[in-house]
Amino acid sequence: MKAENSTRIQFDSLSVNEAYARGAVAAFLARYDPTVPQLADIKTAVSEAVTNCIVHAYPDRVGQIVMTIAVYPDRRIRITVADRGIGIPDVAQAMEPLFTTGDPEERSGLGFAVMQSFMDQVKVTSHPARGTRVVMTKQLAAKTSDT
């Protein structure tokens, strides 16, 4: 199915851009009237994906993060967050709840668990030294005026 609308933004892997990324998602999806809980879920998942890029993909430098958002006619949305960072050697292990390579004192290791819990589907592909791509989809509820 072809997307009826899409956008692509690129930004530096700076922690100040976490708020920018979820604000951009909220602004783009506003015209599709997501429910408040659905929009909160999507913003949270995006925040997790972008934080992973900032903390893990580019641990020692500022790199680029590319986020694309696509909306399909059946109100399914697809968000891709991609980096060209160090990659994840073992994706299955990285997606286990509580697993973290970050500071265990301050990181919860719940990033992927939140994405999986708050979105319908999460797919992660990663290549060491080439980067990681997280693709998340979620079906928006029908508009209140449509029902």
Added chain:
Amino acid sequence: MANVRFSMAGDTLYAYLTGEIDHDAAQSLRLEIDDALVCHLPHTLVLDFSGVGFMDSSGVGLILGRQRRVKALGGRIQVQHAPRQLRRVLDLAQIPCGDPNQAAVSSEGGNQT
């Protein structure tokens, strides 16, 4: 952007958090709360999330990190008044949260009044 305001009552330190808690905001909140802990050495640290509009798993890391510090100082931590979006994140981390209309539940599992 997030902020924290403190008040001390007896041996309880209340930290009232406001704004959006992500990895960026958590870094400065952590420093401010840890400073207040060292300054006041409370028996109980209450983290109040009623003014927080957004929180991702960085907030969980913030809570768990403070819990370790408070426990090391011989105290305990209590999380209260988290709005619905935050509760979903807290539930995933199995962090108990006091209901705004009920007695708060502490991390030790007992009811506090």
